[in-house]
Amino acid sequence: MTDDGDSFLSRLADELEEVQLGAAEDVLRHSVEMLADQKASARELRFAGHRLCEALRDALRVADSRGGRLSESADDGNESDGVPVSAQRASG
16 A cells, blocks of 8 residues: 555556456346346356355455555545545445
8 A cells, every 4th residue: 555545556556446346346247147047057156156256355355455545544634525534434
């Protein structure tokens, strides 16, 4: 992590997180369709289950990373969008 939210590393991390969350949405959409298909084989469902686990792992990694950044901002007394970080966590 970096203290500068506009640094190259921060922007790269944000882009990677965006890709990971987009992929998770795609996997979820496909898995919902597959689960609705009564003809889906056990092998197809296992494959979807594995992809869902990967997507969930990535999403949790993103949440953990963003939570760490929120904690650092709170420690610094920073606010985001004019709302104290502690208030954002309480409402989120």
